[in-house]
Amino acid sequence: MAGGGYAWFTEDLALGLNFCLTYVRGVGPDAVLARVGGGKPVAVESAELVGRAQDVVADLEAGDAELALVAATAVGDWTVLFEPNGYLATYDSVVQALSARGELVSLYHNESTTPSFTWARDGSVVERAELDGDFQERTLARMEELSGVRLTAGLLRAAVFRCVAVPYPDPAFSTPSRKTLAAARRALRAFAADPDRSELLDVLWDERGVRDPRLRATGHLGAMLFTSASEAFRLLAGCDDAQLRAVVRWGRERVRAAAAGPIEPLPSEPLAAALHVVDLVAEVLGGRYDLMTDELRRALGGREPGQ
Structure with a gap:
């Protein structure tokens, strides 16, 4: 079996550094997405654009709520699922649901964890293994042997994927509202219509009704904090530069007191620097973004923004 001609996959980082790739037999793309809790799918052309669309999902996550972007396309009697930076198909409940009355083969890879291969049939795992060495090439060849699906660079470029954002079935995560x-689907639709629109951020700020160029310039971190701690974000947005620098000093002290390690160099722009330290303090507090408004008011000494 060897590498089965899949050297291009690793050389080109065809699905990026972190991904989950799954083949499901006997179930069409929309039905597969419904089995993992997806609503009405959005069509996105090419795996490369699906990878970029992951940003829209990440930017909409709030607090402990995490979303998986799942993209599905038909290849013969099989459905190919691609999760950029995802791992939904590693959960036993998902493997059982997707392989019920059918079959599943899956490759999961993440730089920070141990890669794995799963083969399941009729809701039961036939084989599950941790991988090492040139595992991507060997595992793709094994998946082709089991499914008959030949993954090619041309297929990944030409395929139209049906995409949904769904929550992970993990009690450690809170359930997205x-x-x-709904916002994830709207943003995916906007991305599909115009993938080159300012790396999705214009779409996200438009969804939130934010027009101020200073706020929109805060980038992905600003968009995430607007979702996770909207009131705290607006509080910072009203602060003058002196107040923002005070927030940065306060944040550094909070992180230092928690022995959370040194803070990396912060942006020079005061609002961007303040947003970074707020994110760090929220991490120190166990991801409690809901506490950040009260924390910031204490950091400002009770003064209102701009005073």
């Missing part, structure tokens, strides 16, 4: 899931 309907509002968040």
Whole structure:
């Protein structure tokens, strides 16, 4: 079996550094997405654009709520699922649901964890293994042997993927609100219509009704904090530069007191620097972004923004 002609996959980082790739037999793309809790899918052309669309999902996550972007396309009697930076198909409940009355083969890779291969049939795992060495090439060849699906660079470029954002079935994560899931679909639709629109950020700020160029310039971190701690974000947005520098000093002290390690160099722009330290303090508090408004008011000594 050897590498089966899949050297291009690793050389080109065809699906990026972190991904989950799954083949499901006997179930069409929309039905597969429904089995993992997806709503009405959005069509996105090419795996490369699906990888970029992951940003829209990440930017909509709030607090402990995490979303998986799942993209599905039909290849013969099989459905190919691609999760950029995802791992939904590693959960036993998902493997069982997707392989029920059918079959599943899956490759999961993440730089920070141990890669794995899963083969399941009729809701039961037939084989699960941790991988090492040139595992991507060997595992793709094994998946082709089991499914008959030959993954090619041309297929990944030409395929139209049906995409949904769904929550992970993990009790450690909070459940995303309907509002968040609806916003994810709207943002995916906007991305599919115009993938080159300012790396999705214009779309996200438009969704939030934010027009101020200073706020929009805060980038992905600003968009995430606007979702996770909207009131705290607006509080910082109203601060003058002196107040923002005071927030940065306060944040450094909070992180230092928690022995959370040194703070990397911060942006020179005061609002961007303040947003970074707020994110760090929230991490120190166990991801409690909901506490940040009260924390910031204490950091400002009770003064209102701009005073």
